[in-house]
Amino acid sequence: MSLFFNGREWITPATMSVVDDSAMYNKNLSVGNILAIIGKSEGGIPNTALRFGSPDQARDILRSGEALKAIEKAFDPSTETVGPSEVVYVRVNPATPSTLNLLDAVAGVSLNLASSDYGRYTEGLKIKIENGSISGKKVSTGFGLDYFTIDNLERNAFSVVYTGANATATISVTETSITLTDATPTVLDLTTYKTISQVVDRINSIPGYSATILDGNDEKPALVGLDGVSAQSIKTTAYIVKGDLQAIHDWINSANEGYITATRPAGALKAPVNIPWTYFSGGSDGVTTNSEWQSAFDALQSIDVQWVTPVSPSASIHAMADTHCTYMSNIARMERRCIAGGDVGATDADAIAAAKALNSDRTSYVHLGFYDHDAVGNLTLYPPYILAAQLAGMFSGVNPGTALTNKSIKVRGLERKLRNPTDTDQLLKGGVLCVEDTLEGFKVVQSITTWLINDNYNRVEVSVGVATDFAIRNVRKAVDKFRGKKMTPVLLTQAIEAADTVLKKLSEPEPMGPAVLVGDATNPPYKNIKASIEADVLRIEFEASPVISCNYIPIVMHAVPYSGSASA
Numbered sequence: 192m193s194l195f196f197n198g199r200e201w202i203t204p205a206t207m208s209v210v211d212d213s214a215m216y217n218k219n220l221s222v223g224n225i226l227a228i229i230g231k232s233e234g235g236i237p238n239t240a241l242r243f244g245s246p247d248q249a250r251d252i253l254r255s256g257e258a259l260k261a262i263e264k265a266f267d268p269s270t271e272t273v274g275p276s277e278v279v280y281v282r283v284n285p286a287t288p289s290t291l292n293l294l295d296a297v298a299g300v301s302l303n304l305a306s307s308d309y310g311r312y313t314e315g316l317k318i319k320i321e322n323g324s325i326s327g328k329k330v331s332t333g334f335g336l337d338y339f340t341i342d343n344l345e346r347n348a349f350s351v352v353y354t355g356a357n358a359t360a361t362i363s364v365t366e367t368s369i370t371l372t373d374a375t376p377t378v379l380d381l382t383t384y385k386t387i388s389q390v391v392d393r394i395n396s397i398p399g400y401s402a403t404i405l406d407g408n409d410e411k412p413a414l415v416g417l418d419g420v421s422a423q424s425i426k427t428t429a430y431i432v433k434g435d436l437q438a439i440h441d442w443i444n445s446a447n448e449g450y451i452t453a454t455r456p457a458g459a460l461k462a463p464v465n466i467p468w469t470y471f472s473g474g475s476d477g478v479t480t481n482s483e484w485q486s487a488f489d490a491l492q493s494i495d496v497q498w499v500t501p502v503s504p505s506a507s508i509h510a511m512a513d514t515h516c517t518y519m520s521n522i523a524r525m526e527r528r529c530i531a532g533g534d535v536g537a538t539d540a541d542a543i544a545a546a547k548a549l550n551s552d553r554t555s556y557v558h559l560g561f562y563d564h565d566a567v568g569n570l571t572l573y574p575p576y577i578l579a580a581q582l583a584g585m586f587s588g589v590n591p592g593t594a595l596t597n598k599s600i601k602v603r604g605l606e607r608k609l610r611n612p613t614d615t616d617q618l619l620k621g622g623v624l625c626v627e628d629t630l631e632g633f634k635v636v637q638s639i640t641t642w643l644i645n646d647n648y649n650r651v652e653v654s655v656g657v658a659t660d661f662a663i664r665n666v667r668k669a670v671d672k673f674r675g676k677k678m679t680p681v682l683l684t685q686a687i688e689a690a691d692t693v694l695k696k697l698s699e700p701e702p703m704g705p706a707v708l709v710g711d712a713t714n715p716p717y718k719n720i721k722a723s724i725e726a727d728v729l730r731i732e733f734e735a736s737p738v739i740s741c742n743y744i745p746i747v748m749h750a751v752p753y754s755g756s757a758s759a
Contacts (some may be wrong), residue, residue, distance in 0.1 A: 223495060226265055226587040227279040228580055229487045229512075230258030230502025231479060232750075234308050235282040238486050240494045241674040243278045254312065255566070258282070258502045261577050264563070264601075265500075265584025270632075271598045275464050275587040279421050279496050282485040289313040291475030293320070293463035301436055301463040303454040304443070306471060313474040316450050320465050330439060332450045341449045346434035348417055349391050353425045355399020359421045362434060366415045366460065371400060372422075381414040389413070405431065414438065419460025435462040439666065484508050488515040497660075498587050500580040504534035507555065516553040524667065526660035528640075528653065530583040530624070532557040532575030535606060539614060544620030546641040552650040555624040555640050557582065561633075562604035569738060570603060578602075582624070582635070592658035592707035594740035595638035600626060602633050611636070624653075637742060648739050658707035658737035662697050669693040670731060684721040686731055694720070694735065709738045 197209040232253035243249040251257040266274040286309035293302040304314035353360030357373035369379040390410040394402035417435040443453040509531040520526040542558030565571045610742040618625045622641040694717040698708045702759025710716030720733040
C-alpha cells in the first residue's frame with residue numbers, strides 16, 4: 192500500500208503535512224502610478240532609466256537642462272495635488288565621458304581614467320598625483336571647489352625571502368604569474384593562486400622560502416593585482432611585493448571617490464608617476480537625432496511606468512511617444528499614457544492641427560507655455576512641453592481615475608490668456624488639453640486626450656481611460672497566477688474569487704482606495720463575474736463602471752410670479 196500526497200508517493204507509514212497558503216496572497220492593488228520623462232540634460236548616463244525620489248536628487252545628477260526643469264515642475268505641480276513619489280528619467284542626448292590616461296615611469300599606460308558621469312561638463316574634472324606625506328602616493332581628484340583626497344596610498348602585499356643553500360634567489364612578478372628562481376625556477380600560476388593568502392601558502396610550501404602576508408591583505412587579488420618586478424634578489428634579505436597600482440585603481444573605483452572610474456589596461460604593472468593638476472578631455476553632449484529618441488523609448492519598454500512625457504516640441508517625437516504608449520498598452524500589457532506639448536508661440540490653430548495629427552486615446556497635447564522663475568530667480572517663459580511634464584506629474588500624484596479638470600497648476604503666468612468659452616470650446620473640440628487664467632488661479636480646463644473619432648468617455652477623458660487601465664491591469668495581475676494550473680472546477684471558483692477581491696478593492700472610496708469603479712448598493716460598480724473553461728483557455732468576463740468626472744453642472748431656476756397678500 193502507499194499514499195500519494197503533496198506531490199510524492201509515501202510508502203513507509205508516516206504522518207505528513209502541508210500548509211495551504213493559497214488564501215494568504217496579497218489582496219492589495221499592486222499596479223503603480225509612475226511618471227517617466229525623456230529629455231536632454233547636462234548630466235546623467237544616457238539611455239538608462241534613472242530613478243529620482245525628489246527634485247534634489249535630480250539636480251545632483253542632471254545638473255541643468257530642460258529635462259531637469261520638467262522634473263522639478265512634475266514634483267511640485269499643484270496646490271491641489273501632490274507630486275509623484277518617483278520619477279523615472281531617460282537622458283536622450285548621446286553624451287560621452289571625458290577621459291585621461293595615467294602613465295608609469297617608462298611612459299606605459301598605468302590606468303585608463305574616465306569620468307563617472309557623461310557630458311561636456313566633465314572636462315572640468317582633474318586629478319593630481321604626488322608622493323604621500325609618509326609613504327606611497329597622495330591622490331586627489333577635483334571638480335570646481337570640491338575635492339576627494341587620500342594620502343599614503345599603497346599596498347604592501349607580502350614579503351618573501353630565500354634562506355636556502357643556493358647562492359642566489361630571485362622573484363619575478365607579472366599579471367598572471369610569480370616566478371621564484373634559485374637553482375631551478377618555480378612558477379606560480381595566479382589563475383590558480385588568485386589571492387595573496389593562497390600565494391603565500393604556496394610559497395611557504397617550497398623549501399628555503401618564507402613569505403608573510405602584510406597589512407591584512409589576505410583576500411586582496413594576486414591575479415592582476417600586483418606590481419611587476421623582474422629578477423629581484425630575495426636571497427637573505429626579504430623583499431616586499433607591492434600592489435600600489437591596484438590600490439590606486441581600487442580607491443578611485445570605491446565609494447570614497449565620486450568623480451571618476453579607473454580601468455587597469457592589460458600589461459600594466461607599475462603605479463603612475465606624479466603629475467600636477469591635470470584636466471580630463473573628450474567629454475561631449477553628443478548630437479541628438481530621432482534614433483536616440485527611439486533608443487530612449489526602447490529603454491523604457493522594460494520599465495514599468497504609467498505616464499510618459501518627451502521633453503520636446505517635435506511632432507515626430509510626439510508620434511514616437513504615442514506609438515510607444517500604444518504598443519506598451521496593447522501588446523506589452525503595461526498600460527501607459529503620454530502627455531506631450533508643443534513649442535512657445537504656437538497658435539490655437541497650430542495646436543488643433545497637432546492634436547488632429549495625433550488623434551490618439553493614449554496621448555494628450557498641451558499648447559501654452561508658462562512663466563516661472565529660473566534657477567537664479569529670473570521670470571522665464573517655459574515651453575508647453577515642460578507644462579506637459581507638470582500635468583503628468585499631477586496625474587501621477589493622484590489616485591487613478593481622478594481628473595485634472597478645474598484643478599490648479601503652480602505657475603507664475605501663462606503665455607497668453609484664452610477666452611472661455613470662445614477659445615476653449617474650439618480647443619476642446621479639437622482635442623487640445625488646455626489651461627486657462629481664472630480669477631481663482633491658473634487651472635486645467637478639461638483633461639482630455641487627442642482622440643477625435645468618437646465621444647467614448649474612456650477614449651476622450653484621460654481620467655476615465657486611466658481608471659479603465661488601472662482596473663483591467665490589476666485584475667489581470669490577480670488572475671495571472673492561475674496560468675499553468677490544472678483546468679478543474681475549483682479553478683473556476685478561484686478565478687472568480689480573485690477577480691472579485693480586486694474589483695472590490697478598486698471600488699473602495701478614497702482615500703482608502705483609488706475608487707476607479709463607482710456604484711452603490713442597488714447598482715454595484717461591478718457585476719456578473721463569469722469564468723469558463725474551454726480546452727486550455729480560462730475565460731473571465733465581468734461588467735464594471737469606471738469613474739467618470741463631473742464636467743457639466745446645469746442649474747435650472749424655475750422663475751414664477753410672486754403672489755401673496757398683506758393686511759394692515
